[in-house]
Amino acid sequence: MTRPLITPPRAKICGLSTPESIDWSVGAGADAVGFVHFPKSPRHVALEALPALAGHARGRAAIVVLTVDADDALLDALVGAADPEVIQLHGRETPERVAAVRARFGRPVMKAVGIGSAADLVAAGRFDGVADLLLLDAKPPKDATRPGGLGTPFDWSLLADHRPATPFLLSGGLTPTNVADAIAAVRPAGVDLSSGVESAPGVKDQALIRAFMAAVEAGRRAAGGEGETR
Template sequence: MSEVCVKICGLGTEATLDAALEAGADLVGFVHFPRSPRHVTLEQGRDLARRARGRAERVVLLVDPDDALLAAAIDALDPDLIQLHGKESPQRLAEIRARTGRPVMKAVGIATAGDLAVLPDYASVADRLLLDAKPPPGADLPGGNGRSFDWDILRDAVLPAGTMLSGGLDAGNVGLALARTGLSAVDVSSGVELRPGEKDPVRIAAFVAAARRRA
């Protein structure tokens, strides 16, 4: 059985980044989206990404970025992967991938089985898919809301290798989530926080350990 791939997203300090790296996270995510409590400036992201270079895959999370923001984020963070968490179309994903020369991961909000219908189109152009709980009506954030969706929706779904599960995960339920979905990659943000935007090194270590303990 292959080891579970773990991404810790929304990191904003050297201490919590180091905690994620020391816990063995495979991917570390930096959010550049001003409305998010996990937002980091491009200068902050530059320093954190440099610190993580060669130790984990570095991910910059952007929401419906225009070409100027893409260029600035690439210049600052030199990310290994671009995570797109807005309403980007498959065509836009293809443009971003071609323009930047970087792999892209598309986050797709899931609430019902019907939401899976768009996955083949995104899978044809994205290097990874991330299945997150669809935000509640009126939510300010497209993700990181601490909500989960019905994992049984995925039971009979045919998903690309490397598809990541997100939304409402924490150390207490990640093992069950992996067992129920059959996936082998997970992404967590709010589930390892003391409060929105404040990561907890203890919870980070517990989450990675719990994900890797799956049966």
Template structure:
């Protein structure tokens, strides 16, 4: 089964066109001022028009209030909202109902205890994204260029589906393929020559590594899978 590939933290047309040319199924924009990948809503809206219907657009926000989400939905019209903060299951459900958009919930993994939290989001999130816990001293909840011990995920219940994130790049993506429950990969810092600066050559290298491992990305806008 072809995986969904989400290229996240996209900020410029050349990088987006490169990712789309290689079959990226999702393009992610970041709304978090402390991130080097942050985009103002007007810039997001312009790039969203560039993507058009060629891929699904996700906007990532960290503990956003309704006012921010109102602006994002009205101006960008994303296909998905991604919550990447400390949102509770109740907040995830509230966002889904208020904005009538599927919601992807990121869960930071660094221990068996973190893996145990995943199940609490299964009834409410349309998809789960399992990311590495931020390293000490980092102000960013994601996009830190670090991975976690993927063997921790062996403790997940059978049938738990998720998108894998955290330090993925051309050098290690082969090890992520074929893990039980993985239905997609989320890559950001592994496509960058500097924080927030996407490198077209690294984008192509990442997709080359996927192809070398015998894993072609899902073509175009894919049928979403509920992570439960």
């Protein structure tokens, strides 16, 4: 199967669950929006709510559906409900599983990888040539009940010596106050955040979204303009 072309989003705001939060994100300049289907998350979107939310965003931003260790039946249902441009796998999926999902649906797959050390970045190389995009997130604590950075950044300096070959989005602990520095220092293909623009878990804040996107643009200018710089 021919691999579809994908332009990495410059900024993805994830964990959206209302039409208003979609409007705020797109209006501020986000070019991708993420919907989480994972019941343990405070940002969980039920299957029956996905068609209306995805329809509200369609044509205005890339639609990304995030799920964790989903089986084929659940992925079939999610893709049928949201028709996403990108499937985001945020669990313990292996390279073989990522390849199988790509083959089954014929659309780009973004694989989240938790980073806590240089060894984790080296291990992320297993997905080179398999995933279309990586999402580098902070590695959760061992006792965490859900994946992801949980609002905490990882040590970005690790990327100076261990940079993935696959285009990646930077995530984990990003906020309006630190994202410009992160972009200038790391020069990722894009950035992704959720809790950093919330007034409470799962509740997006319009002012924080605007501030975040303004900081993203400032960081991109400081990094030298468009696209990933290596």
